[in-house]
Amino acid sequence: MPASAEKFTAERILWKQCWTDRLISLRLSSDPAFRFIPGQFARLGLQIPGTGFIWRAYSIVSASWDEYLEFYSIVVPEGEFSPRLARLEVGDEVLVDKTPHGFFTADRFPDGEDLWLLATGTALGPYLSILHEAAVWQRFRHIVLVHSVREAVELSYQPEIAALRRHPLWAEHGHKLQYLPVVTRETVPGALSARIPAMLQDGTLERATGLTLSPERSRIMICGSPQMVTDTHHQLKSMGYQLSRLSAPAQLALENGW
Ligand SMILES: Cc1cc2nc3c(=O)[nH]c(=O)nc-3n(C[C@H](O)[C@H](O)[C@H](O)COP(=O)(O)OP(=O)(O)OC[C@H]3O[C@@H](n4cnc5c(N)ncnc54)[C@H](O)[C@@H]3O)c2cc1C
Ligand SMILES: NC(=O)c1ccc[n+]([C@@H]2O[C@H](COP(=O)([O-])OP(=O)(O)OC[C@H]3O[C@@H](n4cnc5c(N)ncnc54)[C@H](OP(=O)(O)O)[C@@H]3O)[C@@H](O)[C@H]2O)c1
Known part of the structure; x- marks a missing residue:
């Protein structure tokens, strides 16, 4: 410190x-x-x-x-x-x-077709920064932002997320973004309602986006409560995904939100 x-x-x-x-x-x-x-x-x-x-x-x-x-x-x-x-x-x-920290950055992945950004709670934050980089919009064909909260009132930054699609710096790519709000403790029209690992397992996220998840095409960032990160990582491991490392680039990047 x-x-x-x-x-x-x-x-x-x-x-x-x-x-x-x-x-x-x-x-x-x-x-x-x-x-x-x-x-x-x-x-x-x-x-x-x-x-x-x-x-x-x-x-x-x-x-x-x-x-x-x-x-x-x-x-x-x-x-x-x-x-x-x-x-x-x-x-x-x-x-x-004075020193920024961390390795939870999109440049650690090899190129892929689709970038999936999975968050619970305040872990939405790093994705908003990542989505302000023109390179990210150019590199991927589709970008999916999934934000899981308990109650709808916690779905912060909705106008800012909508504005990302119209940003002049990557205007021709704005259509690539799909935003999937998830509200787990009340029923909200237009929002999904199950936990992220369960929706990866049963295909809900693929159906909601029209995209196929596969280690060849998907690059996935996971940030949220430590338990959510662990559970999501285990689920994706069982589906054939691996942590991306400098020495062995792969599909997954993780960060615990505390
Ligand atoms: C790499 C990293 C990045 C982080 N980024 C953020 C961020 O962008 N925004 C943010 O609010 N916090 C973030 N945190 C957590 C932050 O550092 C603090 O822990 C948090 O703000 C609470 O501080 P505190 O001293 O009040 O409570 P602490 O004593 O630090 O935490 C008390 C308890 O609160 C819960 N908690 C802590 N942070 C969160 C959270 N973000 N969401 C839900 N429950 C939580 C946990 O159960 C924790 O044990 C990050 C932590 C790490 C390690
Ligand atoms: N949000 C509130 O209204 C509230 C109020 C008072 C106190 N708190 C306290 O504040 C802390 C943080 O609350 P929070 O709501 O920001 O974060 P949270 O409990 O991590 O919940 C945020 C989202 O993450 C989901 N989630 C939790 N564990 C998961 C897992 N293992 N895998 C996948 N998804 C998971 C939750 O779904 P589920 O709903 O299914 O858990 C919810 O959609 C908690 O300790 C809580 O006790 C929260």
Whole structure:
């Protein structure tokens, strides 16, 4: 954890959105020297008088070319960090470790036909950054974004997801995106309702998209609760998919959301 001022910058909150009492987004000013690959995470810090620094990992939501850094955060009432973060307002300071972290990036895959982005909860965030890269839209024929939440009110960023299809930087590719919201604890028209591993197993995701899943054509990113990542990984392993490594490129990339 960075503890000296050479290792972090102090940034200001420029914008704040409260989606629900448990979900917020923040935009911070960004040091021009902070450069990241979409899918990476930052370490955010707060200095607590009498306690010292607290640091937590947060996936970056904004594009690599945005002049700000955006984050999408859960508020865990009993957590040490997130309730303090949620109480801050525009103009307040948050520390940002100068080094971005992580390998959950789309450039780790060999080319394929279809890119599947599977998320629960706040793990939607890294995909929004990844989907702001023109190269991703050019590389794949189809892109499927699956976002699973308990209740419909937690389906954040819907206007932004719709706007991705019309973005001028990749306008001719915008039609490639299919967005599949999943709501598991209430019935919502237009949303799927089962857990992601079950829908991979029984073909629901293939039917919903009209796409065939196969190790030859599918590249799959999985991010969410550790249990969801484990269960989805096991399901896909049983279907013949393998983790993509630098030494052995394959179909899957995983990141635990905490
Ligand atoms: C690589 C990485 C990337 C991360 N990216 C994000 C992000 O983009 N947004 C974000 O909100 N959090 C993210 N986290 C989690 C984040 O670092 C904090 O754990 C979280 O914000 C809660 O902090 P806390 O101190 O309040 O509670 P903590 O003591 O850190 O966590 C308490 C408990 O809250 C639950 N929890 C923690 N994070 C989440 C979450 N995101 N969704 C649902 N339940 C959770 C877990 O049960 C955890 O044990 C990430 C973690 C890692 C390792
Ligand atoms: N969301 C809320 O309203 C709420 C309210 C109070 C407290 N909390 C607490 O906050 C924490 C995080 O809640 P959250 O709703 O953000 O995250 P979550 O419990 O991980 O649920 C988010 C989505 O992931 C799904 N999911 C959970 N485990 C899965 C698995 N193993 N495989 C596939 N899908 C899985 C959930 O489906 P299922 O619905 O089938 O689990 C839901 O659709 C939890 O510890 C919870 O106790 C949440």
